[in-house]
Amino acid sequence: MIAQLRGLLAQVEADRCVIDVSGVGYLVQASSRTLAALPQPPELACVLVETVVREDAILLYGFAEASERAWFRLLTTVQGVGAKVALAILSALQPSDLINAIAAGDKAMLTRAGGVGARLAQRIVTELRDKCEGMPTGLPAGATVAAAASGPAATRGIAADALLALSGLGFRRAEAQPVVERVLDRHEGKVDLDVVIRDALKELAR
Missing domain, CATH: 2.40.50.140 (Nucleic acid-binding proteins)
Structure with missing residues (x-):
């Protein structure tokens, strides 16, 4: 293997x-x-x-990280979650977000992932609620799940989502990635996804 x-x-x-x-x-x-x-x-x-x-x-x-692979393995134990859906979930939510969503029973957050409807989201919450303890958060040592929304992991998530959106609009990753990074640097990582996409589109259109 x-x-x-x-x-x-x-x-x-x-x-x-x-x-x-x-x-x-x-x-x-x-x-x-x-x-x-x-x-x-x-x-x-x-x-x-x-x-x-x-x-x-x-x-x-x-x-890229062991935490993501661990969550992929866990997600695919749920009936109806194949490899494709598991990757879609991991594209939409980082491990710390998954822990929060499952612990809170937040089905709406899980349905942000392609291929996950309300019924499947409920099944994920039900089957994994008791299995999340001890799962990796993907956060640096000493960081808390609550702090993830404003940390480097959140910035990486915004960058990944922005690149995915720009790819859907026809831009090549090679040309879009440096632009997204510059936008995030200008805002010091403290910016919403829609702002990153908007500013990146402005720069790519020049």
Whole structure:
């Protein structure tokens, strides 16, 4: 089983990337957060991997952080949550947000993810409420879940969401990422998603 890949990042698409390891290109599916955390091709990249073996395929799912991989494993234990939906949830919510949403029974927050309706959100809350204790938050040591909304993890989440939105509008990730980073730097990371997208569009249109 493949647990980690380190090699040259050959290609990045909306929901996957290709990592060249000694001349072999591995197709790795990933959340928008993990893809946003990767360097620019063709720089060296390293991702943690969850290997899923099916009768007709061997699929690789990549993660920038161990916390995201742990949540992927937990989410896919819920009936109706396959790998694609799990990645959609991890694209919409960082681990600390997931803990908050499940603990509070916030189904609306979970339905922000593509493919998650009210019924599936309720099932996630019901089945995982007692399993969240001890799950990683993805926050730095000493940080609390309550502080996540204003910390670096939240900034990374906004960047990932902005890149996903700009990709949907036809902009290539390679041209959009530096613009998003500049917008976040100007606001010192304290800015809403809609403002980041608006300012980035203004700059990209020049």
